Amino acid sequence: MRRRRINSRSGETIVEVMVSVLIFLMLMAVLQGAIMFCNSAQKKSRQIRQDTAEICEKLQSATAEGNGSANFDFYATSADESVIGDNVFSISAPKQKKTVSYGAAGETSSTIFYMYGGTAP
Incomplete structure (x- = not known):
């Protein structure tokens, strides 16, 4: 076998x-x-x-602070912005500032926002 x-x-x-x-x-x-x-x-x-x-x-x-104004000047330029021409127009806009505080307990941060245009509240 x-x-x-x-x-x-x-x-x-x-x-x-x-x-x-x-x-x-x-x-x-x-x-x-x-x-x-x-x-x-x-x-x-x-x-x-x-x-x-x-x-x-x-x-x-938040309430707005200050009633200043800011002037924005607009100039004529070339397409690549290498040549700046004459002042085309200017705009005067009201400027306001708002400060906002935020955060969790113990850690607070504040940020300032500048707003242009409109009327002051």
């Missing part, structure tokens, strides 16, 4: 399995980094939107 020999070369070796697991773990690490980056970008975007909404709200309710 003949003995059948089992082919010991079939299947995967432990080295192949370890390499596959290592590649899988490296891909998972990259994916986790991408997800963390997206989360932090989303939080920053949300904070910027909140700050912008607060600034806009306070800007609308």
Whole structure:
């Protein structure tokens, strides 16, 4: 009677399995980094939107300071702006300043907005 020999070369070796697991773990690490980056970008975007909404709200309710004026001069120029010609016209516009303070508890910032045109409220 003949003995059948089992082919010991079939299947995967432990080295192949370890390499596959290592590649899988490296891909998972990259994916986790991408997800963390997206989360932090989303939080920053949300904070910027909140700050912008607060600034806009306070800007609308802020009172204007000063009743100065600013002159805007318009000159004729060449297409590449290398030659500046004569003054074509000038406009005098009222200038006002509004200061807005905003921020979370403990951290406040202030921004100055200069507005031109219109009448002073």
